[in-house]
Amino acid sequence: MEDLLEQAKLFNKKFKLVEELAKKNTDLLKIIMKKKKKKNNNLVLKCKKIDKEAKIFTRKHFTDAGMDVYSLNDISINPYSYQVVKTGITVDFLDNTVAFVWPKSRSNFLVGAGVIDSSYQGEILIKIFNILDKELKIKKHQGIAQIVITPVLCPLIKEVDEIHQNKTERGETGGISGNSE
Secondary structure, eight states: OHHHHHHHHHHHHHHHHHHHHHHHHHHHHHHHHHHHTSSSSSOOOEEEESSTTOOOOBOSSTTOSOEEEEOSSOEEEOTTOEEEEEEEEEEEOOTTEEEEEEOOTTOSSEEOOEEEETTOOSEEEEEEEOOSSSOEEEOTTOEEEEEEEEEOOOOOOOOOSOOOSSOOSTTSSTTOOSOOO
């Protein structure tokens, strides 16, 4: 009975920590929204063409999470290879956010998973992998990826001697399921 009571106490403690993290994330988003709404009613992502031929990011619909990113030039990528594609755009990302690079749903190529920190100030570059057995041609101003921006928490990292006091069945496969034989 004492073991069950200890587990319940531990569960309540962990649940309170999760609640606190969720509240901090919500509070962080509110702070970001307040800071960026002082001058107008919308968040603004400042983008600059660093090449006059570049095409600024767009959204097909105002409520789309992803912003379309465009190739600066016509390029060709050999079969089963990759190339880093220039966009000609630099962005002033909102503080306390992170941008994720994702493939567009209609693409016949893969995009290297990208994380762009809010402090990054260089040109947005997209790594494209040609998975086809023929040359891949990308046209100038073709949509090549999408960027999704989300708030981010940056906790301090601390090495500890003890962790996971209560073992679960999870974690045996490294988060990868399926048959490895």
